[in-house]
Amino acid sequence: MATLVLLRHGESVWNAKGLFTGWVDVDLSEKGEQEARTGGRLLAEAGFTPDVVYTSTLKRAIRTANLALETADLLWLPVRRSWRLNERHYGALQGKDKAQTRAEFGDEQFMIWRRSYDTPPPPLADDDRYSQVGDPRYAHLPQEIVPRTECLADVVVRLLPYWYDQIVPELSAGRTVLVAAHGNSLRALVKHLDGVSDTEIAGLNIPTGIPLVYDLADDFTPRKPGGEYLDPQAAAAAIEAVKNQGKK
Numbered sequence: 001m002a003t004l005v006l007l008r009h010g011e012s013v014w015n016a017k018g019l020f021t022g023w024v025d026v027d028l029s030e031k032g033e034q035e036a037r038t039g040g041r042l043l044a045e046a047g048f049t050p051d052v053v054y055t056s057t058l059k060r061a062i063r064t065a066n067l068a069l070e071t072a073d074l075l076w077l078p079v080r081r082s083w084r085l086n087e088r089h090y091g092a093l094q095g096k097d098k099a100q101t102r103a104e105f106g107d108e109q110f111m112i113w114r115r116s117y118d119t120p121p122p123p124l125a126d127d128d129r130y131s132q133v134g135d136p137r138y139a140h141l142p143q144e145i146v147p148r149t150e151c152l153a154d155v156v157v158r159l160l161p162y163w164y165d166q167i168v169p170e171l172s173a174g175r176t177v178l179v180a181a182h183g184n185s186l187r188a189l190v191k192h193l194d195g196v197s198d199t200e201i202a203g204l205n206i207p208t209g210i211p212l213v214y215d216l217a218d219d220f221t222p223r224k225p226g227g228e229y230l231d232p233q234a235a236a237a238a239i240e241a242v243k244n245q246g247k248k
């Protein structure tokens with residue numbers, strides 16, 4: 001059996017403003033910094049000591065891991081980072097207000113772009129102020145694979161190679177793994193772990209800053225479907241809030 005801990009970054013400054021974020025590298029809000037520390041406290045109190053930490057290349061996830069590890073006095077742990085754990089690229093919606101988008105295009109189109117499995121938002125122009133084209137952290141990649149937009153299915157495709165090649169071997173060795181990432185990259189991983197259907201996944205939301213623990217069997221199936229939040233009551237309230245984003 002192996003233990004996987006998933007941690008969505010704390011509230012970001014654009015989460016607080018109700019803006020679509022995607023690959024735009026915004027920081028944590030003060031509330032998000034406190035959420036990250038609370039996540040570290042919950043891990044320590046529950047006695048979870050990761051052996052290795054994985055983050056995306058975006059500062060809201062990187063700093064969430066740092067603050068959580070600092071709180072748990074575990075800053076010494078090895079940390080590995082990959083673009084494959086980045087948030088879903090939100091295309092031309094990056095930087096747009098969620099409520100305004102919902103009002104302008106209607107509930108149905110808003111939910112298709114936000115929560116459908118296989119319909120991406122319109123692509124973001126390479127010269128847009130919120131484009132990641134030319135960002136040095138992706139310079140090593142063939143530029144044609146730097147996304148201009150993504151649906152959740154695209155995230156599954158680019159995340160799973162990292163899951164199988166980098167994370168699964170650690171779990172196979174019985175090591176506890178902490179993944180600090182994003183709402184939609186974690187939704188993609190949870191979909192894979194729990195075998196959530198392409199339609200059911202639309203209703204699954206991940207709260208910020210609350211560790212989600214999976215005890216995995218030898219075949220990496222969860223012993224408890226859906227895992228277990230270390231603060232279930234706070235998670236339930238936060239999940240509802242994520243679900244209702246964009247509603248005035």
Ligand SMILES: O=C(O)[C@H](O)COP(=O)(O)O
Pocket residue numbers: 019020021022087088090114182183184242245
């Ligand atoms: O990228 C974003 O906008 C958020 O982190 C995730 O947004 P969502 O919950 O609306 O997909």
